[in-house]
Amino acid sequence: MRIMVLGGDGYCGWGTALYLSGRGHSVAIVDNFMRRQWDHELGAQTLTPIRSLAERVKAWNELTGHTIDCFIGDVTDYDFLANVFSQYAPEAVIHFAEQRSAPYSMIDRKHAVFTQVNNVVGTLNVLYALHEHQPDCHLIKLGTMGEYGTPNIDIEEGYINIEHNGRKDVLPFPKQPGSFYHLSKVHDSHNIMFACKSWGLRATDLNQGVVYGTLTDEVALDEALINRFDYDEVFGTVLNRFCAQAAIGHPLTVYGEGGQTRGFLDICDTVRCIEIACLNPAARGECRVYNQFTEQFSVLQLAQMTAAAAEQLGLKVEIEHLPDPRVEAQKHYYNAKHSKLIDLGLQPHLLSNTLLDSLLNIALRYRDRIDPALMLPRVNWRSAHNDRKAAVCTLTGTTVA
């Protein structure tokens, strides 16, 4: 298939682009390198020394003979995006090109507004580009399990049968997102449903859980292909962060009681889910929703599992409970359905000691790149301003006006 990966230089995007290319699909990456820019802004960097997109794509070509086309630009720039759609004529477009960090969106008003405008306008542009230039192309959009929040009922995959006062309907599952970032994804989901209904577009909205890991088979081929591994408090997903903390003997930072339960998946499954969605497109006019995760854990469970695996490697690790910087339930019912991708053939890679070993070993390998000051939460959900930039200046010892 001809597949376009928006945000293909990012964490999930890069792994996905390589996997699809390796599987014989024609792949194009669209990216504006904004994710790299955010690292500069925050004074953070990925644990793993990732190469430039040009170097990565060249290395992939030399190693495998596969070519990946690259279009450098911003999906919020419609002229650019429409031109890319016309030129590349994709059969499927995977849309990862959004600001994806909840803490980033909660830094202050500017970051909240940026996150919602960037994500909503980018997705509106994708919808219009499909409608105008590639109406048969299948949109695969990355949503998040965080759109649902933590309701006291089972979470279904996008829609729920409701019987009310003796009448019935199948309606969009009610959303209770917990940050301006998660809200932006809810906004996108509503916009996409409307576009499918009004314009007959075909879409799959993948409500993804928290992703961990970094080594997909393709990335493992060569150091030049290495993927991001974020461990900072803003962009680091929780298990990756715990592994980085364990590697330098930093306590594993659990927010509050740690009873916050979420769906998780290995990045190896992210890339497989995306191909499954591509190969089984939604019908014209259909907006499908799949919950894309393989296992549920509480944050405290993950901390305990990481600590145990670290101990096996001779690392001494403590678990520290910090005041929760987020506004969220620290204990709650959680049972989210996730059978639709499995019905289509997904074989989950479950979290094991071997995998935790491998994650910890990556963290150990690059431990010299870890800045412990980046691990403590400095973005408080309750504050209108979090001086994230000032803190960076203090750390580097440089005064910036």
Place this chain on the structure above:
Amino acid sequence: MRIMVLGGDGYCGWGTALYLSGRGHSVAIVDNFMRRQWDHELGAQTLTPIRSLAERVKAWNELTGHTIDCFIGDVTDYDFLANVFSQYAPEAVIHFAEQRSAPYSMIDRKHAVFTQVNNVVGTLNVLYALHEHQPDCHLIKLGTMGEYGTPNIDIEEGYINIEHNGRKDVLPFPKQPGSFYHLSKVHDSHNIMFACKSWGLRATDLNQGVVYGTLTDEVALDEALINRFDYDEVFGTVLNRFCAQAAIGHPLTVYGEGGQTRGFLDICDTVRCIEIACLNPAARGECRVYNQFTEQFSVLQLAQMTAAAAEQLGLKVEIEHLPDPRVEAQKHYYNAKHSKLIDLGLQPHLLSNTLLDSLLNIALRYRDRIDPALMLPRVNWRSAHNDRKAAVCTLTGTTVA
């Protein structure tokens, strides 16, 4: 009370500002006159010759002795907005300052993006201004009944009790909005719920039905206070448009079968609902939702009622069914609850022959200002581009490059 009306120069805003001022509240209007600008863009004008805000407010002061403060600026400009909040220190803020036309949002991509960015960013700014400067101030936000769409179950007021697989929760009522404008209001609703929960703000989200009428008691005092009466296909609400059509012998344009059923209310009730919300504020941390309408009608019913009232006045009126330019159900179940404002004391002004007479008489009085070319639908939901501007140029006989 000290009440700030964002969008106080618009249709509902002006009527509300005068009503609250007449009731003895201290009132400030915040507006950027964008609504007047849209008329210029579309080559349209209100049926009634409204005066400038400066003239209106001066006339109100001369007639009643009441003063209304005016702050001219854009709510998407945070520095301006935050400054106004600090300076005026309102106890309640009524937020009408949004792009409120569904067809306008569906003209093309630029109008869709403008509508969502303008509305979402404006509301985010209001939320941050409250959090930073007036955390105890009560936000009264105008939503729309169109957020719910037309589900096959009874529509509750904002939240619904759901029992699912043996467990229960009270969750936000699922939303199925039918235009990029309606979607922008759904986005706002989610953002507001989150801000109340995270920051302890107090908010009332009023999901208003379709408003008709123009003469509130205060507006009726003097010609200089006259309110907008929009009849064009983009900003004209359906009953006002039917009256303008009847006044010039134009067929009443019903889209499709006309079975589209909605909640309606007289602008006299809009202003009363707003005061009721002000006098009964939400608690800190609470995001209440009230459905603000008094009666349900189908579009065809309204056309028939208008035609009958027109006939009594000696006007001959036909009903014409046009292909529906919108993507919507033309026949559907509709039963929306609306008891919460009545429980707080609202006494509805129901639609009567007398009221239809009065509306028709206003339309007759200003019939010379009616441009019949503005009444036919030229914005098709299914098209990515609707050449709304080009049509205006043709009508005026001027060629614009």
